[in-house]
Amino acid sequence: MSSLSRELVFLILQFLDEEKFKETVHKLEQESGFYFNMKYFEDEVINGNWDEVERYLGGFTKVDDNRYSMKIFFEIRKQKYLEALDKHDRSKAVEILVKDLKVFASFNEELFKEITQLLTLENFRENEQLSKYGDTKSARAIMLVELKKLIEANPLFRDKLQFPNLKNSRLRTLINQSLNWQHQLCKNPRPNPDIKTLFVDHSCGQPNGARAPSPANNPLLGSIPKPGGFPPLGAHGPFQTAPTVPPLAGWMSNPPAVTHPAVSGGAIGFGTPTNPAALLKHPRTPTTANPSMDYPSGDSDHISKRSRPVGIAEEVNLPVNMLPVTYPQSHNYQQDDFHKTVARTLTQGSTPMSMDFHPLQQTLLLVGTNVGDIGLWDVGTKDRLVVKNFKVWELGKCSMALQASLVKDPAVPVNRIIWSPDGTLFGVAYSRHIVQIYSYHGGDDIRQHLEIDAHVGGVNDIAFAHPNKQLCIITCGDDKTIKVWEATSGAKQFTFEGHEAPVYSVCPHYKENIQFIFSTALDGKIKAWLYDNLGSRVDYDAPGHWCTTMAYSADGSRLFSCGTSKDGESHLVEWNESEGAVKRTYQGFRKRSMGVVQFDTTRNRFLAAGDEFLIKIWDMDNTGLLTTIDAEGGLPASPRIRFNKEGTLLAVSTLDNGIKILANADGLRLLRTLENRSFDASRNAAETVTKPLINPLTAAANAAAASSSGTPAPAAITAMNGDSRSLVDVKPRIADESLDKSKISRLIYTNSGVAILALTASAVHLLWKWPRSDRNTSGKATASVSPQLWQPPSGIFMTNDMTDNNPEEAVHCFALSKNDSYVMSASGGKISLFNMMTFKTMTTFMPPPPAATFLAFHPQDNNIIAIGMDDSTIQIYNVRIDEVKSKLRGHSKRITGLAFSNVLNVLVSSGADAQLCVWNTDGWEKQKNRFLQIPSGRPSNILDTRVQFHQDQMHFLVVHETQIAIYDTTKLEPVKQWPVRENSPPITHATFSCDSQLIYASFMDATVGIFNASSLRLQCRILPASYLPPNISSSVHPVVVAAHPSEASQFALGLTDGGVYVLEPLESERKWGNPPPAENGSTSNLSTPPPNGASSSDQPER
DSSP states (O other): OOHHHHHHHHHHHHHHHHTTOHHHHHHHHHHHOSOOOHHHHHHHHHTTOHHHHHHHHTTTOOTTSOHHHHHHHHHHHHHHHHHHHHTTOHHHHHHHIIIIIGGGTTTOHHHHHHHHHGGGSSSGGGSGGGTTOOOHHHHHHHHHHHHHHHHHHOGGGTTSSSBOOOOTTHHHHHHHHHHHHHHHTOSSOOSSOOOOOSSSOOOOOSOOSOOOOOTTTSOSSSOOOOTTSSOOOOTTSSOOBOOOOOOOOSSSOOOOSSOOTTTTOOSSOOOOOOOTTOOOOOOOOOOOOOGGGOOOOTTOSOOOOOOOOTTOOOOOOOOOOOOOOSSOOGGGSOGGGSOOEEEEEEEOSSOEEEEEEOSSSTTEEEEEETTSOEEEEETTTTEEEEEEOOOOSOGGGSOHHHHHHHHHOOOOOEEEEEEOTTSSEEEEEESSSEEEEEEEOSTTOEEEEEEEEOOSSOEEEEEEEOGGGOOEEEEEETTSEEEEEETTTOOEEEEEEOOSSOEEEEEEEEETTEEEEEEEETTSEEEEEESSSSOOSEEEEOTTSSEEEEEEOTTSOOEEEEEEOTTSOEEEEEEETTTTEEEEEEOOOOSSOSSOOOEEEETTTEEEEEETTEEEEEETTOSSEEEEEOTTSOOOSSOOEEEOTTSSEEEEEOTTSEEEEEEOHHHHHHHHHHTTOOOOHHHHHHSOTTOOSEEEEOHHHHHHHHHHHSSOOOOEEEOTTOOEEEOSSOOSOOOOGGGGGOOEEEEEEOTTSSEEEEEETTSBEEEEEOOOOSSOTTOOOOSSSOOEEEOOTTOOOOBOOOOSSOGGGOOEEEEEOTTSSEEEEEESSOEEEEETTTOOEEEEEOOSSSOEEEEEEOSSOTTEEEEEETTSOEEEEETTTTEEEEEEOOOSSOEEEEEEETTTTEEEEEETTSEEEEEETTTOOEEEEEEOOOOTTOOSOSOOOEEEEOTTSSEEEEEETTEEEEEETTTTEEEEEEEOOTTSOOEEEEEEOTTSSEEEEEETTSOEEEEETTTTEEEEEEOGGGTSOTTSOTTOOEEEEEEOSSOTTOEEEEETTSOEEEEOOOTTTOSSSOOOOSSSSOTTOOSSOOSTTEEOSSSOOO
């Protein structure tokens, strides 16, 4: 039943209640199963109408649905049994025992025996556990409290306990509106129409020349109800209005969100052990949605309009029930939303079978083909970074069946290719037996990680998941099994058997704290599995009964599937998880698809599928086809498609063994910012050996010159080798002399790696971009080529709001969106959101006090921001709706660091109180906290504590002036620690390299230490004389370090005098020193000398 048909049932229930059809109301409640009337249930229990109690319950659950349902029925039947014994009606008690209670014997035989023995007692209160049993009335009241808790905890009831919040007589109102509409369309409208029936459409009789009055003034079915027009339902009426509770996944039995301590109790205690894997089977074969019943919603804008009869007054059009419109009116969607533009065309060379964009780097695309090739593309630069032909890595370790099949036919197509959630691994499932797992280290660096002989026959799908917070690989295959492998060692953890046909796809997911896997097989069966050995939890039929894939929306709240039958009929549907039934069926497929249709979801809003040589797009909330995209032609009948994670790019396979990258407006802007990027490893290695060590970005000096002369001045940049150059075509300059003294408070590379953004102590942002040239064909940030200080043509700056009170004490912070389009920033005043392309302020919010001290975007949703405050709180803020969702309290001083783990679903915070806290991002509860161990005699008054996650998302870096440490997030314990020695200069800042193999740390004496991240041993040290000019003040030192997002050996320093320096090792060195030996020993004796100007002792020189 469609969602609007379901709403119609609620309207009928309200109407029946208002008309006092009480028995009919409760019958419809029970038969529809949409609304459980707790008040009616309470009355029937208190009155002891046990047959009606069970009959009413039967519309919502059965005894064996789950442990909550079993307990509910047991408590009712036990009470009925005890009441018969209390009346000394032995024959009735025996009848209840045999007919009603024996069903529980198979679950708890000892309990059933104990209940049976009550027949032998003159008074069952002689049983110790029943000694406090009072009279019948009080016993029913006590039981009712228990039943209500069980019902509220039961997932089958979670979206059925509250009636929708409706205005009085809503059905009457809709009928009035419908008749008003019909009257407007009359050819001969009469001033006082006589409505005698609702069975046919209204029309007036013979014309009488009179003009019809406005329906708003002359309702046709009595008066349109106004508030209070109909008698309101009493406070104890059956339909007490309340906000609708969002449904939870009912396919997997989730623990209740609110604990109920008394749920497991009972007079005798028929309590099964609490088990998150408890069965929740509510068998219901999915039904095909009837499009004719999927009415537009009451607030829909998609209303067919007809011209009004002459003489009828203008009024607001009322919504009217009509059949769904296939194409909603275009004004509801911006054309910028759709991927209409072919932005890139890539030549793969063989037919793409599977594609996947990197989860973090939005332009990195993996491709697997029909001949077993895998390719890695940077679609921003149109460069193919990697191409690998199929090859078994260790043939001798493979099964004889695989070896024999390869001899017979060496062609092995790719069935699926996919990135891990953090983008450090990717998996390839082949049509013969094996999966191969590669590790990704940035650029074109991919390395063999695991090869698993996974299934007999083809491996049809592969996915990554984190059961028990451990990264695992999930595969399925022709051998009808699903298998789970540990991602580090490749050890097999689970094998799920139960399908009777080859398993076609897997879809791992989690709800609350329950991790599970959906699987589909070629016989159309859908099953669900927990990570245990207890078998499948559900068994449903997928529409089409053949090749079906399942996917959740980006926020994990909605489940969709797309399948094609053997006859070529395709079905795209949304599932009602709480009932295991099809909620919505999308229209628009041809009757006979010419291949298996692939689909994808994006931005929690759109669905896309490849069919009929087109890409078809639906709005998730409307069944009608929204639009189609032909990608300028050249697509196969059923093209492969894949969105990037931001939903800005869409990859689609072509007939000529290629890939087209389609972009919406945001995607085009992203590609324009990256159009100068390219990656060519051979050119990188062949560059001149005179590559300088550093590149100072001296915008401040340029600003001062411009200000004094009153004429434009280009930014002067002096390289390490003394090559002094001037940049041309620099956009309008900084003209504020104060900038030459403003220290760099924050520094970051853009995610694309083509620019550096700095925030100065004067609240002004500076953006340097590297132009493409003969010396820098990639356009990436580099120490060998001078960048340009960039501004838009308007000449404006991104300048933060500052308070008048002690601006020099303001704390500066910013965060950059993943697509480099926006920067969120604050400098003691209101938080500003800037457009990085135009520098315009899009919005400001949260005026102090308190002031923001740290900002971090949520990794899955750019609209959610964690904001650390100077009052020690952390506010979880939704930008889109301008609302603080949660306020976290746990620190005692201002927040100095925030970092999200998208693997562990936690937020780690650090504060000026030297405390670390770990917060769960599902409910924002504090999980753990710990204080840093600060050496005595080292007061913490120079640098705040900072945190940053390792690439594995399981460990994080802690930086304090007294120490660098690596922490295990789940235990919140330090794994490695490097303390600053007594009387040594304090640490000012530190950060991981992009691959988390190194840590770049700056010190108060202007030295820079480069540490091996795995051992925290000093690998190299850079002395101040290596990058600072000789005439600079001795008090100048770095206060912030930023690492390049894809070049592991490049980093930048922001200094107290406003200077920014980009550092790389000399080309002759190619790396920062050598990794320290594994054994304990002095790291000062490295096997090779460090780069010029660098040293390798354990502590910075003083």
